Amino acid sequence: xxxxxxxxxxxxxxxxxxxxxxxxxxxxxxxxxxxxxxxxxxxxxxxxxxxxxxxxxxxxxxxxxxxxxxxxxxxxxxxxxxxxxxxxxxxxxxxxxxxxxxxxxxxxxxxxxxxxxxxxxxxxxxxxxxxxxxxxxxxxxxxxxxxxxxxxxxxxxxxxxxxxxxxxxxxxxxxxxxxxxxxxxxxxxxxxxxxxxxxxxxxxxxxxxxx
Amino acid sequence: xxxxxxxxxxxxxxxxxxxxxxxxxxxxxxxxxxxxxxxxxxxxxxxxxxxxxxxxxxxxxxxxxxxxxxxxxxxxxxxxxxxxxxxxxxxxxxxxxxxxxxxxxxxxxxxxxxxxxxxxxxxxxxxxxxxxxxxxxxxxxxxxxxxxxxxxxxxxxxxxxxxxxxxxxxxxxxxxxxxxxxxxxxxxxxxxxxxxxxxxxxxxxxxxxxx
DNA sequence: AAGTGGTCTAGACCACGCA
DNA sequence: GCGTGGTCTAGACCACTTC
Numbered sequence: 526x527x528x529x530x531x532x533x534x535x536x537x538x539x540x541x542x543x544x545x546x547x548x549x550x551x552x553x554x555x556x557x558x559x560x561x562x563x564x565x566x567x568x569x570x571x572x573x574x575x576x577x578x579x580x581x582x583x584x585x586x587x588x589x590x591x592x593x594x595x596x597x598x599x600x601x602x603x604x605x606x607x608x609x610x611x612x613x614x615x616x617x618x619x620x621x622x623x624x625x626x627x628x629x630x631x632x633x634x635x636x637x638x639x640x641x642x643x644x645x646x647x648x649x650x651x652x653x654x655x656x657x658x659x660x661x662x663x664x665x666x667x668x669x670x671x672x673x674x675x676x677x678x679x680x681x682x683x684x685x686x687x688x689x690x691x692x693x694x695x696x697x698x699x700x701x702x703x704x705x706x707x708x709x710x711x712x713x714x715x716x717x718x719x720x721x722x723x724x725x726x727x728x729x730x731x732x733x734x735x736x
Numbered sequence: 737x738x739x740x741x742x743x744x745x746x747x748x749x750x751x752x753x754x755x756x757x758x759x760x761x762x763x764x765x766x767x768x769x770x771x772x773x774x775x776x777x778x779x780x781x782x783x784x785x786x787x788x789x790x791x792x793x794x795x796x797x798x799x800x801x802x803x804x805x806x807x808x809x810x811x812x813x814x815x816x817x818x819x820x821x822x823x824x825x826x827x828x829x830x831x832x833x834x835x836x837x838x839x840x841x842x843x844x845x846x847x848x849x850x851x852x853x854x855x856x857x858x859x860x861x862x863x864x865x866x867x868x869x870x871x872x873x874x875x876x877x878x879x880x881x882x883x884x885x886x887x888x889x890x891x892x893x894x895x896x897x898x899x900x901x902x903x904x905x906x907x908x909x910x911x912x913x914x915x916x917x918x919x920x921x922x923x924x925x926x927x928x929x930x931x932x933x934x935x936x937x938x939x940x941x942x943x944x945x946x947x
Numbered sequence: 948a949a950g951t952g953g954t955c956t957a958g959a960c961c962a963c964g965c966a
Numbered sequence: 967g968c969g970t971g972g973t974c975t976a977g978a979c980c981a982c983t984t985c
Contacts (some may be wrong), residue, residue: 554953554954554955555955556955557955570973580969580970580971581970581971582969582970582971590955590956591955591956591957592952592956592958593955593956593957594954594955594956596971596972597954597955600970610970610971611963611964611970611971612962612963612964612969613963613964613965613966613968613969613970613971614964614965614970615969615970616970654969689951692973693985696963706971709966744954765972765973765974766973766974767973767974791949791950791952792952793950793951793952800978801974801975801977802974802975802977803975803977804973804974804975804976805975806971807952807953807975808973808974810952821951821953821964822951822952822983822984823950823951823952823982823983823984824949824950824951824952824982824983824984824985825950825951825983825984826950826951827951827952937984
């Protein structure tokens, strides 16, 4: 078993490669065919977080396509936060949709604004743990579930862009269950659970109200 | 003037190329150097919406780099919605940051989901024009200003992701001033004023409440 | 017909991190 | 050292659009 030589079918990398199919007749480009299939495997849970994907060179050779094409696929998945790269360690599945306690990394307001060449800032107006029957109902939680309520104003180049009231279901985010300490939890929320409210620079306001 | 032959300095494309500089010593990759400079020109208003950029091949030759590198730069700017492509017409500056009456194109929920290989849908719960003192106040408008109130649930692969209540300041969006007719106005809002609420698929809910 | 962007190839060199 | 991803090249063919 462990010293298997050539044709071991249990090598997860080999298995993965065997499941990938490229259709030369399709009008869909190779890199999108690959992306779609890998995407499905990740979303479907077949490829769990932490799994090492074949290196760009390995997959390219196996699929008999150019490394450039594989890289393009990986790059798109990377920018979708589904893959991450660890130099020597290769490419790793990062964020399965349903079960990563760290939650998928999201496009943050700050990031978005930086890409647009603006500097962003946030002012926190309120922050507290509350129980709110109607919100809990949205989450399909018991009405006494603890909820984190966060009110903040986000600004781009000093100009207020949005005012948000964000509700977080604490029971659904294990990392935050002992959040009462406050402080770091907030930074975590802001960084990894960041909610993006994009809008033009007219006075258009995005609002989610309580039911 | 019009029949200038070889060395006319007034050709906007030539001017643009002359203003672009690549530093081979820098650790910053070429494609990022280009992107940064073009980005600054667009954000700064030097390159206005509708301007035609040099074709990938032209710029590559002028900068003495590979077309692939130019393309990578253009591609990133395209995905940032700063450039758009018109097959034969070349690559065009799309969205100046501050002054486009059609409002900047925004990353839409649908687009975002499609990139992640999900199909998205939206269900509209409520939609109407109202006057709301407190919201109008946010917009710095008279308390009787007409506001469009839109409640919708966005879904990815059939799973409800967010519930939004969006308020639009009708007086700030000339295109919508005669919105009362309803219908097309809503599609316009959804398409061009689209509000993006990104989040993980845990039960984390983004909410903006009335003050 | 000509030029555009979209895709793809088969190489190359680099910096980095792990063994 | 050696394999990884990051960058870059010089070329190719395609579909499409405008001329």
